Amino acid sequence: MNTTLLIVALAAPPLTSREAAPVEPLSPLSGPTSTSSPSTSSSTSSSSTSAPATASSSSTASSATSQTTSSSTTSTSSTSPPSAGSVEAAAPPEADPGAPVRSTPASPPTTSEAPAAPPLPPPEPPIRPLRWRLDLGPGVGLALHLDPAWRAFDPDDRRVAAVDIGLRGDLRLGGRAFLGVGAAYRQFSGRGDLDQVYSTRLLAREALVALRVSAVMVEGVDLFGQVDGGPSFVDFQLTGSPSGGGKTITGVVDGLGGVALYLPRRWLPRRGASRVSAGVEVIAGYSFRPAIDVDAALQADEEPIEAAPAHFGDLAMRGFVTRIGIFLRVF
Amino acid sequence: MPAQFSSKHCLFWSLAPLLGCTPESPYEALLEVTGPVATADAVVWIDRGRHEAVFVRPEGDALQVRRVAVGDERTTVAWAAATFDRRSILALTTPASAKEEDVDEQLYRLPGDGDGEPVIYDVRAPFTALALSPDLRRAVLYFGAGAVDEQLHNANQIAFVDLTGDEAVNVTLNGFGGALRSVEFPGQAALGEPSPVLVGGVQRDIAAFLATSEVVLIDMDDPALDQVAVPLGDDVGFNPVTTLLRPGDPLYADPALFVRPGAGGEVGMLTLLPEADGTGFTAQIGLIPVGEDASDFVTFESATVPYLITVDASTDALIFTDIRTQGGFAVPLEAQVRQIFLREIVGGRQAVAWAPGGATISTLDLVDVEDSLARKPRTLGVEDGIDELVRLDNDRLLIGSGARLYVIDLPSEQVTPLSSRSPYDPLDSALLGDRLLLGTAGQTWVSTVDLAALSPESMLLDAAIERFYYLPGPQRIVVTHASAAGHLTVVDPAEPRRSTSRIHWGFLLEGALDRE
Numbered sequence: 001m002n003t004t005l006l007i008v009a010l011a012a013p014p015l016t017s018r019e020a021a022p023v024e025p026l027s028p029l030s031g032p033t034s035t036s037s038p039s040t041s042s043s044t045s046s047s048s049t050s051a052p053a054t055a056s057s058s059s060t061a062s063s064a065t066s067q068t069t070s071s072s073t074t075s076t077s078s079t080s081p082p083s084a085g086s087v088e089a090a091a092p093p094e095a096d097p098g099a100p101v102r103s104t105p106a107s108p109p110t111t112s113e114a115p116a117a118p119p120l121p122p123p124e125p126p127i128r129p130l131r132w133r134l135d136l137g138p139g140v141g142l143a144l145h146l147d148p149a150w151r152a153f154d155p156d157d158r159r160v161a162a163v164d165i166g167l168r169g170d171l172r173l174g175g176r177a178f179l180g181v182g183a184a185y186r187q188f189s190g191r192g193d194l195d196q197v198y199s200t201r202l203l204a205r206e207a208l209v210a211l212r213v214s215a216v217m218v219e220g221v222d223l224f225g226q227v228d229g230g231p232s233f234v235d236f237q238l239t240g241s242p243s244g245g246g247k248t249i250t251g252v253v254d255g256l257g258g259v260a261l262y263l264p265r266r267w268l269p270r271r272g273a274s275r276v277s278a279g280v281e282v283i284a285g286y287s288f289r290p291a292i293d294v295d296a297a298l299q300a301d302e303e304p305i306e307a308a309p310a311h312f313g314d315l316a317m318r319g320f321v322t323r324i325g326i327f328l329r330v331f
Numbered sequence: 332m333p334a335q336f337s338s339k340h341c342l343f344w345s346l347a348p349l350l351g352c353t354p355e356s357p358y359e360a361l362l363e364v365t366g367p368v369a370t371a372d373a374v375v376w377i378d379r380g381r382h383e384a385v386f387v388r389p390e391g392d393a394l395q396v397r398r399v400a401v402g403d404e405r406t407t408v409a410w411a412a413a414t415f416d417r418r419s420i421l422a423l424t425t426p427a428s429a430k431e432e433d434v435d436e437q438l439y440r441l442p443g444d445g446d447g448e449p450v451i452y453d454v455r456a457p458f459t460a461l462a463l464s465p466d467l468r469r470a471v472l473y474f475g476a477g478a479v480d481e482q483l484h485n486a487n488q489i490a491f492v493d494l495t496g497d498e499a500v501n502v503t504l505n506g507f508g509g510a511l512r513s514v515e516f517p518g519q520a521a522l523g524e525p526s527p528v529l530v531g532g533v534q535r536d537i538a539a540f541l542a543t544s545e546v547v548l549i550d551m552d553d554p555a556l557d558q559v560a561v562p563l564g565d566d567v568g569f570n571p572v573t574t575l576l577r578p579g580d581p582l583y584a585d586p587a588l589f590v591r592p593g594a595g596g597e598v599g600m601l602t603l604l605p606e607a608d609g610t611g612f613t614a615q616i617g618l619i620p621v622g623e624d625a626s627d628f629v630t631f632e633s634a635t636v637p638y639l640i641t642v643d644a645s646t647d648a649l650i651f652t653d654i655r656t657q658g659g660f661a662v663p664l665e666a667q668v669r670q671i672f673l674r675e676i677v678g679g680r681q682a683v684a685w686a687p688g689g690a691t692i693s694t695l696d697l698v699d700v701e702d703s704l705a706r707k708p709r710t711l712g713v714e715d716g717i718d719e720l721v722r723l724d725n726d727r728l729l730i731g732s733g734a735r736l737y738v739i740d741l742p743s744e745q746v747t748p749l750s751s752r753s754p755y756d757p758l759d760s761a762l763l764g765d766r767l768l769l770g771t772a773g774q775t776w777v778s779t780v781d782l783a784a785l786s787p788e789s790m791l792l793d794a795a796i797e798r799f800y801y802l803p804g805p806q807r808i809v810v811t812h813a814s815a816a817g818h819l820t821v822v823d824p825a826e827p828r829r830s831t832s833r834i835h836w837g838f839l840l841e842g843a844l845d846r847e
Contacts, residue, residue, distance in 0.1 A: 304793050310841070
């Protein structure tokens with residue numbers, strides 16, 4: 001991708017019938033050349049190859065054309081002033097994996113005798129190198145809680161859905177690699193019953209910080225590994241006779257890997273000038289939380305007799321997780 | 332999404348969280364808990380679903396919960412009961428299903444605090460009733476009046492269980508076909524004291540099996556011995572309700588078993604005699620006329636006469652019968668009477684008689700009862716009537732009467748009414764020294780009465796009482812409240828205050844989330 005690409009931009013205005021009259025008959029070689037295929041006007045083509053094309057523009061400007069051709073032939077320098085038939089070196093200032101090939105349209109010929117050419121569209125700005133990214137977006141996940149105790153909070157399933165929203169910033173380390181940090185809020189809940197005696201409810205809310213290492217395979221496809229961690233605030237209720245509940249704080253650490261698919265810049269409006277993209281990411285991994293003691297305090301009226309908490313056992317909400325999220329990316 | 336899968340279909344579930352494999356939830360089954368039963372140390376529930384006895388014992392501010400296996404998944408606990416001394420729990424396991432053909436019925440004897448290995452007896456029948464000997468040595472299992480979950484069973488099958496060992500003996504009563512209704516140990520009057528009777532010079536520990544129109548006597552020390560079956564229907568004409576055994580003494584040498592009918596003016600007297608061949612014993616039946624309606628009886632020995640004292644409910648009199656001559660006399664009481672007990676007094680004994688629903692307690696000193704001039708019944712009025720009467724000790728009675736309690740001190744003949752906003756059941760009480768502890772189902776109060784000063788104190792609970800217990804082991808009052816998961820309040824009987832009490836709940840589901 002870092003290979004310098006040279007594109008010959010055939011910037012000659014379309015021929016008119018008036019201009020075409022003095023043109024000498026083209027040699028057999030000039031015919032296909034005048035179709036200005038970029039491949040035939042590569043930097044490696046000889047001056048004699050490009051000459052018929054330039055000559056065809058105007059016979060009266062043959063000296064000037066000859067000079068221009070000479071310049072192009074001898075140096076293929078990017079410092080040459082843009083002119084009709086000039087070749088531009090399109091090397092970006094810094095390697096940008098996945099960046100689209102830049103092609104700058106050439107200026108129309110500036111011969112004084114030539115009639116004023118119609119204005120060309122403004123040149124596309126150069127594609128900025130990608131140095132940082134900022135992602136914001138929600139996601140939904142599915143965790144498989146391996147501890148059978150979870151079934152007290154979801155009798156039908158060991159899987160629990162979680163929703164989250166997060167913000168993450170990436171910085172380019174070099175090459176294809178990005179290092180990012182972020183913060184997210186996640187919550188999940190469960191409802192069930194315990195031996196048909198208590199109706200149970202659990203709500204976990206988690207504030208997470210994340211560290212992500214991404215590799216841009218091609219622009220639009222990232223592979224990444226991620227570690228999340230933070231406190232997990234767990235509320236649980238047991239409704240029955242009598243009722244009780246409790247709150248506890250534990251921690252959570254996720255080890256995740258996944259792929260992010262997003263719109264590459266070349267697909268975006270304004271192409272390289274766009275600063276916003278969007279995508280979807282799919283994550284899988286393992287989520288670990290230390291076991292919590294489900295010690296419930298008795299719900300009582302005012303000034304109750306002191307009640308000892310009921311210890312219903314331990315609950316370890318840990319297991320495999322999958323997640324799919326969408327994100328809006330600013331870069 | 333697949334429906335429920337069994338765990339065997341989910342071999343790789345841990346690697347395939349999205350496959351939907353869902354092993355059965357360990358929390359779907361209903362918590363099947365019966366009880367409680369109180370021992371001296373703990374309150375015990377039977378978790379029938381998990382085949383465990385749950386011993387709940389207060390220890391300071393904490394609650395110790397101990398689970399002891401009773402049977403297994405192929406059995407179910409049919410019933411459980413505490414022994415007389417509340418030191419053990421007896422629980423009978425039966426097959427959980429009629430399809431379990433290789434499972435025998437077993438009786439578990441568990442320590443009262445749950446700490447220790449159970450003793451297991453093979454009793455071989457799904458007995459529905461239990462009788463405990465007051466001497467604490469035996470239990471008798473039999474088929475009571477309740478329904479039996481058996482296609483066919485021997486209604487006269489019983490089992491003697493040695494509560495001091497590990498043996499159970501199955502016996503079939505050799506009666507006359509009457510349905511067994513109750514089992515009594517007529518010779519055992521004192522708790523924890525073996526009371527064999529001498530029959531022909533041999534000590535016999537006799538159990539009486541009361542069936543319709545017959546009584547069967549068995550020497551529990553030798554169940555293989557010939558049983559003594561006494562028909563009462565055609566010959567005597569009554570159905571036995573209760574028995575009373577009088578050991579032989581110098582006044583009347585042969586032991587005598589008195590059998591009282593449900594109604595009527597005669598009491599059966601079975602004189603126990605040795606068999607002629609010396610291998611066992613037999614009974615010689617006689618009938619004693621005791622007025623018109625014998626509602627209760629006791630034996631009493633004066634200095635010279637062995638008496639049977641019978642309450643004649645129809646004439647409200649005490650009938651004194653010399654069991655040797657069947658002669659006697661009546662002492663009319665000026666109040667309604669149906670029940671009687673004797674208490675010790677200085678110089679002798681005193682008869683105390685009353686009637687449920689009556690309003691008077693009658694007393695009669697028996698010191699010189701042969702002397703007609705000395706028969707001076709006395710009465711104590713209970714203004715609101717007698718609903719329940721509980722003997723607190725030799726000298727004190729507790730009477731429930733509507734919304735009032737009466738504490739009666741018999742030596743001083745003092746009647747102290749205690750008014751309450753809601754009625755107390757005197758049966759839900761315990762005596763701790765001079766401190767009477769009260770807690771009645773449905774109420775939200777625990778009360779104590781200092782019987783020396785007769786000053787009551789009450790403590791409001793946070794929930795209504797379901798059961799009230801005093802546990803002498805940890806010396807705590809335990810009040811249970813309605814809850815399938817367990818809910819109780821532990822109260823210090825010495826200082827029943829809210830600040831010193833403590834509530835425990837959910838203990839029947841303690842550790843439920845740790846189930847495998």
